[in-house]
Amino acid sequence: MDARRCQACGVTISRLAVDAVCPTCAASNSARQPAVRTATIAPAIWPWATPEATTAIATRDLPTILRAYRRINRLNQVQLGELLGYDKSYVSMLETGRRAITDVTTRRYIASRLGIPAHVLGVTGTDDAEYRAMLQFGDSTVRLAEIARQSGHAVEAVNELWPLVARLEARAAEGHMERDSLILLAQVRVALGVSLGTVLPEERLSSAARWTGQAVTIAEHLDDPGFHALTLRMHGNELRKAGHVRAAVDRLQQSLELSDAPADRGGSLAFLCRVLGELGDAAQFDTAVADYRRLLDGNPGSGLLFQPFTLREIQLRGLLGTGRPAEAGQHLDDSAGAPAAPQWQIIERVTAGEVLAAIGETDAASSAFSEAVTSAEHHRLPHQIQRVVRASIGAGLRELTADASAALDRIRTALADR
Template identity: 50%
Template sequence: MRAPRWIWVRPEAKTALASGDIGAILACYRRITGLTQAALADHLGYDPSYISLLERRRRTITDRAGLTHLSRALAIPPHALGITDDDSDFQAAAQFGDSTIRLADIARQAGRAAEAADELWPLIARLEARLTEGRVDAATVHLLARARTTFGVCLGHVLAEEQQHVAARWTGKALALADQLDDAPLHGRVLRMHGNELRKAGRTAAAIARLTHALDLTHSHGERGQTLLLLARAAGEHGDAATFDAAITDAHRVDGEGGGILLTPFTLREARIRGLAATGRLHQAARLAEQQPGQAAPAPQWAAIERATTGHVLLTVGDTTTGCEALGQSLATAGELRLPHQVQRVLRTARAAGEHELAQRAEAELSRLRRPYPDTKCFGK
């Protein structure tokens, strides 16, 4: 019999583990699994009466061999039983895990997504190995969910359009972990990021469902605003005008009260232009695109995104000069930041408008950037 994989991340299990009481831990294990004392004793190789004595605190286990046996047989995190030597290296690494994820987020927002992904991979590999060994404690699962999410978002920046499903797969793997935890804020954040990666992979209906669910779980003012912005983008690309209008209006309202780094007048303008064009209101989109953003992009990649969106709309309504200029600016920024999917947006628009010189430049840039990053044999699992 193998211990249920997620037993020790449940709220009631976390309480038992925190007590460090072997009797409480065993009783909790039996409650969740439905095992009798006799069945648990058989699994552990103990006499049923000994299990009863342990649960009633009439006996305890203090020797290292006995504690290690319990840990391995029931997948109990060793540190919960006071076994620290086996976990000392991991505990030290975990202390740096939070910093690694935070620094990766900062690097991604600064336009260094490839570097951020490289920094995250060793941490993810270490945490994945721990789960494979059966050491499934809440702290590990929480840290790995965050690491997988940030890693997937980083991949979403550096992968070409046809590889965006890999980024969505990694944020989906993060969601599978978040589903096991009693942590609504984390669940909401993972849903938001997974929804956005699904949108980029072309699965807009699924993206809308995930982002709508994220709104239900998110109560932080700033994070609700960011979720609304991403929902507006997904709904616009899906052609759902009603959902787009409602989400973008609510996002504007939140922005007026301070919505965080992702939700700014710059990003809202880009989302509105793109959504209006995608829902059949091209001339409204063009009028907005003709206006200057009014503030700097909140992150370097947003400059490439906004210029590609503006160029597409202006070229579509016949403003060739300004549209090509905007696309050229997007192409230069996307090349510098290694954003192949933004180069592909420029390439599509240039081809559709018959702008052959610009299309050739985009093709050359895409050829330079198009390499399997990261190696899908490893990261695409």
Template identity: 50%
Template sequence: MVLRPCVRHAAWHWATPEAQAVLATRDLAAILRFHRRVHGQSQAETGDLIGYDKTYVSAIELGKRRLTDVTALRHIAERLALPPHVLGITDRTDTDFRAVIQFGQSTVRLAEIARQAGHASEAVAELWPLVARLEARARDGHTEREALRLLADARLGLGTALGNVLPEERLATAAHWTARSLRVVSFLDDPELTATALRMHGNELRKAGLVGAAVSRLVSAAALAPNRTSRAAVLPLLARAAGALGNASLLDRTVQDMRALLEEVDHTSLVNPVALYEIELRGLIGTGRARAAIIRAEQEAPAPTIAVAPQWRVIELITSGKVRLLGGDTRGAVELLTQAVTQAHAQRLPHQLQRIIRTGGDALAEVSGKAEQALAQLRIELAA
């Protein structure tokens, strides 16, 4: 179910599409009328807020008075929690804020590139300061749509990056940050952004072990997806969650839908035949169909159609190693899982090392021991 506030919090009224249309007019009269309507204020109450009497507010709204004094306009902008440029004023504070928006958008994009390249720790380091600065601005009552959109994107990026670098027992922290993004998104009335936030939050819930909630969020994301590309981004994660939940019918339907969409959309690090192959294998095991997974693995693996992100290579090695072990190929399993240990350690992926430990178990004690040593080293680094 899409998360929406029961009552739209008045402090966030400038974030709505309707507000953006009003602000675009740069008309103080229209802005005051909108503010009063959203807050349920009389002209006298709005006058008290901005420092004018009811008669003067009425005159402004009726177009009988035009306010041009820069000091007065800056004061009104501050009282209404608006950036000064909305009322035709440009000062250093507003210029700095607009620079933060432009720089912040670049930071979010570069952090995602870093995460995809196997440098999630660096992504976290870049996103923390941005999130803190935007949250401080929101707490001060400045809730312009562009700032809130950036805050939502930054929280999503931070949660996803943390989901790569944290061990399993701390993955709830990653889900916490993606959930906080959803709280912002619910005010923005943007279906595509909502679908994206639900998708990313659902995936972090799955990794944190909250599989039922994950499936619910991902089903909603798929339903809200406004186009094939957006839906294709959801389906691999939904298939993963369905497998983890043990829901064979949902897994099979989702894999079938995903396979069809691969012919219609551009491939990404998540949406491609190699990723779907790994997801299907893991899902078959998760739904109690190990024999089907072994048969599927014996078939020729799909050829890569796009460069695979480093962490996806680790994930694929672990899943393939598990299938080899279930099929009785101990030597092959050891080879694949040993590679996975090396790469997971190099990329600082603690929860993937935990997957290797579970996969190897007592049957592959040497591999499990190497993974435990690597995990212990990462824990020391995380603690520092």
């Protein structure tokens, strides 16, 4: 059992992990690079991300796949022959089915040259079988990790996603993936980036933004506007948290343009409101908040980002960011319901404390901050404690600053690689 626990923090590590330090500790320690590096996806993968290619691959028929490959890449039979090392007449016979290839070695060679998994051409092995089994459960892993993150267990989410993303990244670097695998890789990159963005301290949040950015890179090639919008939305928010606010606005506006469903548009608007507030742009912030409110009034709220609680929270922070603390104080008691996830309860308490401190109610602010620090330390949310440290310094709450700083040090110690 001990071998399955992180040597730095003691958290349980996925049974698939091989390192003695959990991925969160590895990613959190600035002296150590994360155990998984984002792979450069082989160029041959992108043609297989198109719907036409997906249909061709699904046939598992070599002539169909060869013809599709030529069409997608705009090659003639001579050029395809040069790629495979065959002459034009032989390629023609393969494409028309007049010549069949049955030996495993040649089929594996063709799969390698075309950048598709060998199993597509009927060549299977232990590694292929294990990989296909992993793909079958990949969606479930992502969904369960998201549930864990939203329920306050983001560290566990990171540590479960890491082995899956490592395997997918390695496969991508080899150039052997089809559309379904690419979609899963993008989903895992988003989930991992968002989970890291929940548990990493502010000085390490660029790592989370890099993962979500790599998901956008894949989504751009998949001809799926809804999924592309999702990756842009989550990448925009991680860019905001990492301090790249102008880039965040650009990504979130792109996401909004691509989003159709009310909940998706609401999610994009929620993050856009937040970043506009941080920029101090009162006019654009008010416009975005009004759009969010109209959308929410006309549609039932759903998810963490599209509900009255979220509207209240982003409005409070935006009003502070645009220099209107008194107006923010007037909205503190707005009825908005309870947050659905522990991290949102912590975010709400920190925001409430910031508003209370800004309007001079220091005792109430101190109480809100103290609640937030206790819960944030329990759930290992360092950047929320960093928010408290900054706000308490500004409010002159020296004892609270010391307590919050001590809690932050304890989290950093737990996340450091001993």
